[in-house]
Amino acid sequence: QSALTQPASVSGSPGQSITISCTGTNSDIGSYDFVSWYQQHPGEAPTLMIYDVRNRPSGVSSRFSGSKSGSSASLTISGLQPEDEADYYCAFHTSLTTMFGGGTKVTV
């Protein structure tokens, strides 16, 4: 499995919506819904924001949503807030391995 492709950076103003893409292949994202998204602030551990393409863990704001089309997944942050400024990583998980995207720096 090769790495997932994300844009290096995305920026937006407070209140706006942004979308981060995560491109895989027909063998991974294109075939299964095992896509997760993680938020990581500087110096901190990652936090799970979305699992199985579009599901939010308890406690994660509804401003975060996930979707998938073909072999690409997306994370949308609505109503952008200053605390959303962080690095975001997509991942594809199976019972045998995990593959991360290169990460996207979100600037608010």
Add this chain to the structure above:
Amino acid sequence: QVELVESGGGVVQPGTSLRLSCAASGFIFSSYNMHWVRQSPGKGLEWVALIWYNGGNTFFADSVKGRFTIFRDNSKDTLFLQMNSLGVQDTAVYYCGRDSPSGGIDVWGQGTTVTVSS
């Protein structure tokens, strides 16, 4: 509360070995698959290894295969990463993480830093 606490990091010379530990609390450790994930300075997340809940199966990234071993002691709620033949490319913060049956890694430790330098 659910918590993972890593330990064992440090500064080591190339070619040497190091063992990391991850102490789990607040959940039934023996019911969960567990991961190690690392992050080199200024870089992204890199998956390292996975062990099934009963230790019966282990899987590794190509970059560490044959050098690293993952194992667990379910009687002590502890996960381990044995790292041998360390190289400068292994310098990173190492995180342990709980594999959620619903999907993703839902609990992460705070990380432990490994620096390989001569």
